[in-house]
Amino acid sequence: MKVSEDDMIDLSLKPCYQSLIGTLGWAVRTQPKVQPFFSILSSRANCISKKLMECLALVLQALKERPFSLELRGIDISTLLLYIFNDSSFFTLSKEGRQAWMHFLVDATWRLESDDEWNLVTCGSKRTKQKFISSTSCEMVSMVDGVKAAYKTRDIAFRLFGKLPRVIVVMDSKPLYDQIESGLARSEPRMQGTLDYLMQEIGGEGLDAQVVWVKRELQRADVLTRAVWW
Template sequence: MLETYSGTADPSLARVVFLWAVSRGLQAVRMDVSTAFLQAPIKDAVWLRLPSNLPVEVYPGLHVGVFIRIQKAVYGLKDAPKVYTSYFKKKVRSLGWIEISESILVRKNRKGEPVALLVMHVDDLFLFSPSADEDVKGIQGLFDNDKPEKMDNGELHLYVGMSIRMRLGEILLDQSSYIQGMSEGVSEKARKPLTEKDLLLPEEKDVDLSLQAEQQKNVGYLGWAVKTQPSLSFLFSHLSRSNSHLSRSSVLATEKALWHARETARPLRLSSVSSIPCLLVWRDASYELAKKEGRLGIEIQLVDESEIANLEKINEDNTVFWLSKKLARKLGSTTSAELLAMHDAVKSSWSIAHLVRKLWGKMLPVVVVTDLQPLMFQLSSKQCKSEPRMQGELEYVLENLAELGAKVKWVQSGSMRADRQTKFLHCS
């Protein structure tokens, strides 16, 4: 079987390692591997029949119809990305770089502590190090690279489709230019505030499948903006559902969402934490009794443990994960929806917790936040008396909370950060 999949770093985990690098005060450099695929040899025998339009005068001895064996992972081969990324990781291991998560590599000191970081996006490398020039030279000794770009000088730089501004103690992930551009083509009618009425799914009689391309283009724009804008996550999730219920009103809603993004967008700020951070997990759910349907929302931050004493005053800095998702199963109550939100929240916490332990060297404290007293009662009593069919979900949550060493804290509904992932909030 031919392996073609070549992974990239999970965006939420990339934000975690960026925060670690900022907290360490590391230097930062971006670099491209030149014609990356052509630098990776292939083991399998791949033969190519030369095409009829080949300029044979450039290659003496070759002529139309000749078969040649390919020596490198040339562009166009389906497994070229996989071949290259595997080859790159194997080669840089000789320099001490070890992969700790998909496409995230670290270099350790003699004590076994991570001291430098390398994030791969195929041939695009983002390197953080106390001695960046030395690490760059090491990689240049193995691969041909374009001229490195210093990233920690406070200026705006481009990295895999987003702008990054890095300065002492913080890194700003900014998509303002992209968001401005994606909203320029919206109609005058769409340049008005988005309302809850705009988000209603159209009636069957209004469906117009000819609008599919326009609808999907707008939703695609929104999906890319969500990578730095947690407040747009609900809109993206909700409007994606209308891709099968296309109408003039649904297209207008996506245009209004793009204009809303333009008006509300701001950089995502990752600021230095002083010690082992605390994993702060906000989770919430909404519930429609008439349809027996729910939606969950999750936001996860890495904050200083001292901030936990006053949850209401914690700002949005260091938000590394967010999710808005329609629950697939029918539910009997708000508490059931909240319990499923808790289930997904603790499940989503593990990958971040494991990565933090590898970087900071210790298991971090975890705090999960809820605004529902009935759920607090279920957690303390360890029973779902009103809905016994949810007992298995409760036991899963309790087991994972215990393994994470997590504490559950209650806040008033008005202070629940994840609320914006379950419904449209005009102030987001």
């Protein structure tokens, strides 16, 4: 099968590509919703083609024309809250997925049921090459990542405000929510150890978090799972 000229690796493009990737990396700091694109495109830095260069240029052009905004507000320390959103996408054929999480450091005026997205303080998005039988297991591993990262966010909050925030973990996977309630990894028994660890981390000996199930349209982290071409 003949490879098209646009798909052929061309290392002469590497200096330009690295420069543009650096620009996108800075954009991620203030426009976190771009993170999936940065994750994907930076992972291809050693196999650059004309088509890949075009993809990178299109992302940067779109950011220039329609920039995302990052809104930060002052908060009432007496009702300090840390919302952790976790989500994932799942590839049925490859049994792999893309996992994502977001942390919002807010107060009681922040509304889960509205479109509030102010005070997004950190987020993550990555493709996993671990094989799963079910999408629920992929969601579980994504939640583990978001919860583990929350210790750093909580520490920052304590250093800033002198108190620990109340933690609320938000998910849109009802099967995973039910597994946390029951303590049993029904969809994939080999994940029982991961579920036990997750329950330990969100329990009283860990973050002492409240776990909330919401409909998909209220899942803020969904936007970080959509760029899933690679």
